Amino acid sequence: MDFSTPPYLLNNASVQRVMLQVLAALLPGIGAYVWIFGPIVLVQIALATATALAAEAAMLRLREKPLAPFLTDGSAVVTAWLIALAFPPLAPWWLIVTGTLFAVVIAKHLYGGLGQNPFNPAMIAFAVCIVSFPALMSQWPPAALDLGFAEQARIVFGLAPRVDAIVGATPLDALKTGLKLEEGRVGVSQLLDNREVFGAVAGRGWEWVTAGYLLGGLWLWRRGVVSWHAPLAFLAGLSLLAGGLWLYDPAQFADPLFHLFSGGAMLGAWFIVTDPVSGCTTPKGKLIFGFSAGALAYVIRVFGGYPDGVAFAVLLLNLCAPLIDVYTQPAIFGMKDKSR
Amino acid sequence: MLQLFKFKGGVKPQTNKTQSVGEPIGVAPLPSRLFVPLHQSIGGTPRPLVAAGERVLKGQLIGGADGWISAAVHAPTSGTVRAVAEHVAAHPSGLTTLSVEIEPDGRDEWIERTPIDHGALAPERVRERLREAGVVGLGGAVFPTHGKLTASKTVPMEELVINGAECEPYITCDDLLMRERAEEIVRGVGVFRDLLQPKRVLIGIEDNKPEAVAALQAAAAKLGENFAVVAVPTRYPAGGAKQLIRVLTGKEVPSTKRSTDLGVQCFNVATAYTAWRAVAHGEPVVSRIVTLTGNVERPRNWEALLGTPLAEFVALGGPKPDTDGYLMGGPMMGFAMPTMDAPLVKATNCIIASSPALFPPKAPEMPCIRCGECAKVCPHELQPFELYWFARAKNFGKTQEYHIFDCIECGCCSFVCPSRIPLVQYFRFAKSEIWAREKEKNAADQAKARFEWKTAREEREKAEKAEKLAKAAAAQAAKKAAEAAAAAAGEAAPAPAAAEAATNVPAATNPPLDAEAAKKAAIAAALERARAQRAAVEPKNVDRLTPAQQKDIAEVDARRQQAGIEAPPTAPEESQP
Numbered sequence: 017m018d019f020s021t022p023p024y025l026l027n028n029a030s031v032q033r034v035m036l037q038v039l040a041a042l043l044p045g046i047g048a049y050v051w052i053f054g055p056i057v058l059v060q061i062a063l064a065t066a067t068a069l070a071a072e073a074a075m076l077r078l079r080e081k082p083l084a085p086f087l088t089d090g091s092a093v094v095t096a097w098l099i100a101l102a103f104p105p106l107a108p109w110w111l112i113v114t115g116t117l118f119a120v121v122i123a124k125h126l127y128g129g130l131g132q133n134p135f136n137p138a139m140i141a142f143a144v145c146i147v148s149f150p151a152l153m154s155q156w157p158p159a160a161l162d163l164g165f166a167e168q169a170r171i172v173f174g175l176a177p178r179v180d181a182i183v184g185a186t187p188l189d190a191l192k193t194g195l196k197l198e199e200g201r202v203g204v205s206q207l208l209d210n211r212e213v214f215g216a217v218a219g220r221g222w223e224w225v226t227a228g229y230l231l232g233g234l235w236l237w238r239r240g241v242v243s244w245h246a247p248l249a250f251l252a253g254l255s256l257l258a259g260g261l262w263l264y265d266p267a268q269f270a271d272p273l274f275h276l277f278s279g280g281a282m283l284g285a286w287f288i289v290t291d292p293v294s295g296c297t298t299p300k301g302k303l304i305f306g307f308s309a310g311a312l313a314y315v316i317r318v319f320g321g322y323p324d325g326v327a328f329a330v331l332l333l334n335l336c337a338p339l340i341d342v343y344t345q346p347a348i349f350g351m352k353d354k355s356r
Numbered sequence: 357m358l359q360l361f362k363f364k365g366g367v368k369p370q371t372n373k374t375q376s377v378g379e380p381i382g383v384a385p386l387p388s389r390l391f392v393p394l395h396q397s398i399g400g401t402p403r404p405l406v407a408a409g410e411r412v413l414k415g416q417l418i419g420g421a422d423g424w425i426s427a428a429v430h431a432p433t434s435g436t437v438r439a440v441a442e443h444v445a446a447h448p449s450g451l452t453t454l455s456v457e458i459e460p461d462g463r464d465e466w467i468e469r470t471p472i473d474h475g476a477l478a479p480e481r482v483r484e485r486l487r488e489a490g491v492v493g494l495g496g497a498v499f500p501t502h503g504k505l506t507a508s509k510t511v512p513m514e515e516l517v518i519n520g521a522e523c524e525p526y527i528t529c530d531d532l533l534m535r536e537r538a539e540e541i542v543r544g545v546g547v548f549r550d551l552l553q554p555k556r557v558l559i560g561i562e563d564n565k566p567e568a569v570a571a572l573q574a575a576a577a578k579l580g581e582n583f584a585v586v587a588v589p590t591r592y593p594a595g596g597a598k599q600l601i602r603v604l605t606g607k608e609v610p611s612t613k614r615s616t617d618l619g620v621q622c623f624n625v626a627t628a629y630t631a632w633r634a635v636a637h638g639e640p641v642v643s644r645i646v647t648l649t650g651n652v653e654r655p656r657n658w659e660a661l662l663g664t665p666l667a668e669f670v671a672l673g674g675p676k677p678d679t680d681g682y683l684m685g686g687p688m689m690g691f692a693m694p695t696m697d698a699p700l701v702k703a704t705n706c707i708i709a710s711s712p713a714l715f716p717p718k719a720p721e722m723p724c725i726r727c728g729e730c731a732k733v734c735p736h737e738l739q740p741f742e743l744y745w746f747a748r749a750k751n752f753g754k755t756q757e758y759h760i761f762d763c764i765e766c767g768c769c770s771f772v773c774p775s776r777i778p779l780v781q782y783f784r785f786a787k788s789e790i791w792a793r794e795k796e797k798n799a800a801d802q803a804k805a806r807f808e809w810k811t812a813r814e815e816r817e818k819a820e821k822a823e824k825l826a827k828a829a830a831a832q833a834a835k836k837a838a839e840a841a842a843a844a845a846g847e848a849a850p851a852p853a854a855a856e857a858a859t860n861v862p863a864a865t866n867p868p869l870d871a872e873a874a875k876k877a878a879i880a881a882a883l884e885r886a887r888a889q890r891a892a893v894e895p896k897n898v899d900r901l902t903p904a905q906q907k908d909i910a911e912v913d914a915r916r917q918q919a920g921i922e923a924p925p926t927a928p929e930e931s932q933p
Contacts, residue, residue: 021781023767024715025369025525025687029729029774031722085720131723131775243728292726297739341742348759349364349598349736350610 031130034241035090038287041236042097045228045283052159052221053105056168060112061100067116068096075125091130095119098138098287102280102327103145104156106171106178111152115141135334136294142327154323156186158213159221187219188279189323191270203267208274218277226282233286242290245302250285251276253310261318269318279317280326284309288326294334300344301337309333358558358586361606363599365735366591367768369525369688371564376528376647376655381536383659384672390432390458390663391443391699392418397492398499399425406456410437413467415640418456421487427500428490431458432642432661434465446684446701450694458663469638479505479551482635489634490641490702495519495595495624496685498703501631504621505551514619515605516554518545518628520561520568521588521595524686527706529645530625532657534561534568537629538575544628546581547635552621556584558604559625562594563587592688593766597622599735611762626705646700648673650683650708660700666707667696675709683708687715688767722775730769730779736762740769740779747786752793755786763787800906803913808886815882819875826874 049057072092076083096116103112119137127133146153155178157163170176185193191214194207208214217223236242255272262269275281280288289295289306296305309329316325395401402419406412412431419429435458442452474482483502492498507513518541522530534541549557559576561569572585588594588603598609601620609615615622626645633639642662649655652673660669666682683690684704693707700707708714730740738759746754760783769779 021770021778021784022690022765023688023770023780024683024690024710026718026771026776027367027369029772030719030776031725031774034725034727034774082720085722089722091725129723131725292728297726297728297731297741345739345758346737348738348762349602350608350613350762351759352608 031089031091035094037236037239037241038094039090039097041232041241042101042229042287044231045101045225046097048224048228049101049105052224053157053161054163054168055165056172057100057105059169059172060103060105060107061097063109064096064100064112064116065093067113068092068099068120071117071120072125075121075129079125079129081129086130089130092120092124095124095137095141098283099141101283102138102142104153106155106157106168107152108174108178109172111145111149115145118144131293133293134338135331136288136291139288139327139330139334143331146322146327154185154189156189159215159219186279186323187213187222188317190214191274192318192323195268204270205266208270218274223277226277229282229286233282233290236286236290242286243299243302245299246289246295246306247285249303249306250289250310250313251281251306253307253312254281254285254314255310257311257314275314275317279324281313284313284326284330288330289333294330294337296337296340296344298341298344298346300346301340304340304344305333305337308336358584358604359606360586360588361603363594363602363735364737365733365768366593366599367733367771368591369771371590372526372649373528373531373564376526376649376657377531379654379656381532381645381657381659382672384661384664384669386433386460386462386464387661387664387668388460389438389665390435390460390661391455391665391697392429392432392458392663393443393445393453393455393699393701394419394429395453396429396498396662396702397427397490398497399423399427399503401454402426402429404440404454404456406431406437406440408437408439411435411461412437412458413465415467415469415642417488417640421490421500424487425500425503426487427492427502428488428640429456430490430640430642431456432663433458433460434463435460444695444698446693446698446704448691448694455663455699471636471638474547474550474635482547482551486631486634489630489639491627491631491634492641492702493624494626494630494644494702494705495597496689496703496705497597501623501627504616504623505548507552507621508614508616508619511617511619513552513554513616513621514556515601515621516545516549516552516557517597517601517604517620517622518548518557518559518583518625519595519597519600519622520559520565520572520625521600522565523562523590523592523595524688524690524706525592526649526708527647527686528649529647529657529705531565531568532647533626533629533645534565535571538568538571539579540632541625541629542572542575542579542581542583543636544630544632545583545623546579547631548621548623548628554619554621557581559583559585560588560594560600560604561585562590564590592768593735593764596735596764596766598764611759641702644700644702644704646704647706648709649706651676651679651711651714652709662701663699665696666693666698666700669700670696670707670709673709676711678711678713679709680712681710683710688771689765718778719776721777724775724777727774729772729774733768733772735766735768736764738762740783743786744777744779744782747782750789752786752790755783756790760786760790796906800909803909804890807912808890811889812879812882812886815885816879819878819882822878823872823875 069087069092073083073087076086099116099119100112103115119141123135123137123140124133167176171178191207214220215223233247237244254275258272258275262271289309296302312329312332313325316322316328394404400422402422405420406418412418413434414431416431417428418431421428437456438459439457443455445451445453472485483505486502487500491501493501520530520534545557559572569585569587576583576585586604593599594603601615601622602608605620607618607620609618630641643659645657646660647657648670652675654673658672670682682693684693685691685706687708724741724744726741734740742758743755743760746758763783765780765783767780773779
């Protein structure tokens with residue numbers, strides 16, 4: 017018996033269990049991804065995972081930490097999968113390797129490793145790469161692209177030329193560019209009629225992938241792994257701004273549903289703003305964090321220069337999280353009635 | 357139907373109670389030796405009243421209550437006192453405590469017992485009786501019961517809450533007591549009710565003990581008491597006093613208040629039982645029901661004499677070969693018994709034999725990932741992970757800001773922590789560090805006061821010295837003046853000269869008056885300096901004295917002591933801090 021300290025009875029929770037559940041919750045989204053865009057994303061996931069584990073091991077060795085508990089805790093794998101899902105599937109192999117290395121080595125371990133990183137490592141990877149390699153990070157294959165797995169793999173590993181025809185913009189980007197190019201001449205609804213790019217609700221194909229993320233997120237919530245505060249507030253912040261502007265001018269602004277199911281909104285809501293390490297911890301703090309990130313993501317994706325704003329919004333809010341926590345400490349047992 | 361309230365947080369560990377409720381309460385045989393610690397309750401340590409070689413009877417007072425908040429200790433059986441000496445305590449530290457060692461004579465002969473009619477006596481007399489009988493809270497806190505039986509003078513007593521929740525896994529001693537001795541519990545509650553005069557009496561029992569609920573309901577009905585016996589949802593720590601009060605009354609008692617300030621008081625069922633035995637049978641607390649369970653062949657509840665050594669007690673259950681230790685209390689808040697010689701005490705509700713299968717070794721501690729599970733389950737709605745960060749960083753001021761002293765150490769946070777951080781240990785560490793610093797600060801304050809007093813005294817003495825010198829000088833001057841006058845007179849000066857000299861003399865005798873003023877001024881200046889010094893020291897956080905500062909204080913102290921013994925006060929620079 018471990019005589020050190022009570023309680024002697026513990027439940028079966030572990031960091032690994034938490035991380036495995038997060039990975040499981042990503043599966044519906046990944047399934048839809050593979051179904052619609054082919055298995056190349058699995059290659060990216062594998063690349064990211066291998067890189068993350070190797071980087072994790074190297075950093076643990078350098079920091080003189082035990083390898084086994086940290087390599088198996090699953091946190092590096094979660095970071096890797098999130099990076100793979102946030103990056104374009106046909107991006108060259110070295111792009112995701114660079115992003116993952118940056119995330120694990122700099123964003124995670126240089127700040128002290130598991131539990132110490134002030135910024136979400138996956139979002140750091142995305143931000144670093146989109147700033148450094150904007151063109152590569154903006155080339156997304158259309159859902160209609162009919163390309164065999166072998167051909168896709170050749171593109172990823174640089175064995176086949178990257179042809180502009182096979183890689184286009186994201187639906188979000190397409191809409192923004194369309195509106196800009198055809199300034200005043202076409203409205204959102206005409207652009208959304210382009211069935212090659214857009215589906216029933218948002219981007220063609222992507223709407224199903226993001227719906228998969230939503231499903232996984234709801235499962236995480238049901239399991240009690242994440243609380244509803246941050247995701248709901250994030251989606252509310254995004255929808256409120258989107259809804260307001262859409263009502264103001266439907267020709268210039270897409271409807272909230274389009275925004276909810278486009279880009280990184282669902283992935284961000286359920287898997288990024290719920291990151292406990294870099295996010296807020298108090299219920300009120302989570303609401304503020306989520307709502308602000310959602311609103312900011314909308315502002316950046318619609319008015320900013322980048323195709324999507326989730327990563328930057330989350331990173332900006334990561335900066336504020338410690339302060340928000342300080343000011344949103346909940347009242348404790350017996351101290352709720354201020355008059356007492 | 358009584359409206360129940362919820363407390364936030366809590367966990368639902370496997371209860372593991374069924375193993376030990378199959379058999380009725382057994383009476384443990386007399387052990388070969390008893391080691392009765394004198395300090396078995398909160399408050400003052402009882403004075404030993406017996407000496408080695410003395411024969412004692414069962415129930416004889418062997419330790420007299422020391423101060424109002426203290427409870428007497430009695431001989432658990434008749435026999436001979438073998439020693440009054442230090443013996444290992446029922447405490448995880450393995451430290452010793454003053455104990456009375458008794459060799460039973462096997463006759464178990466009672467001292468004369470005098471029942472009292474509590475209804476006919478003044479309340480003070482009843483409280484006195486409980487104090488003399490060593491009645492303390494048997495739920496685990498062992499607070500002297502008589503100290504809780506005075507209602508607040510300003511707040512009317514609304515609810516008397518009786519705690520039969522028994523929320524910790526494995527423990528069933530209260531369950532069996534309620535099943536088998538419900539009537540005496542109800543009568544004991546009646547004594548408490550008569551003393552406190554509450555509007556309602558609520559008995560809360562977790563709903564996994566339907567037999568106990570039924571037994572108490574039947575007993576209350578039979579005795580015509582309108583006590584509400586309420587089944588409360590099973591959720592650890594529903595048996596925490598503050599949690600049960602919350603569930604039954606909706607009131608939340610903050611750490612800064614006593615429950616009586618909110619018109620509530622709470623007692624454990626076993627406490628009510630012993631109170632009744634003390635009042636109606638004149639029996640002091642010499643035994644208690646102890647659950648013996650876990651890795652034993654025959655888990656069961658025993659009525660065991662206080663002071664029974666652990667080794668002899670656990671033999672009753674037949675520990676299995678792979679037993680690797682014994683817990684006292686439950687697996688959530690209990691502790692590992694240091695040795696097999698440690699005795700059962702009033703706080704011992706349960707002994708659990710542990711095995712690697714029952715309590716597997718804990719997984720290695722991982723870093724906190726701030727998942728917030730601990731905050732979700734904290735019944736006092738604290739943020740344990742924040743407290744953990746601050747405790748780890750030894751930022752004790754912050755831990756207090758985040759209400760570390762509201763932590764009841766129930767262990768829910770550690771129970772759910774995915775990083776397997778021993779959070780409770782960190783909180784205990786922080787609390788004890790804060791207490792230690794408080795003590796240190798008090799000591800430093802004392803040293804400072806002593807130093808200031810010494811400085812003032814030295815200043816005064818210096819002023820007195822100066823005054824003496826001035827006086828002497830003045831006397832000298834007066835003498836000279838007188839001599840001069842006499843000489844002048846001798847030179848046949850007329851009377852007016854003498855008169856002039858006479859008028860001069862007062863001027864010469866003035867210095868003593870001036871010296872008086874100078875002395876006053878010197879004292880005032882000294883006091884002022886001392887005040888300034890105090891003011892200069894005070895704003896600094898005495899909590900965070902550097903080791904160098906602490907050393908300085910210690911040195912000043914030592915010097916002061918030395919000076920007091922060996923040397924008269926010397927130059928002030930020597931005593932500069």
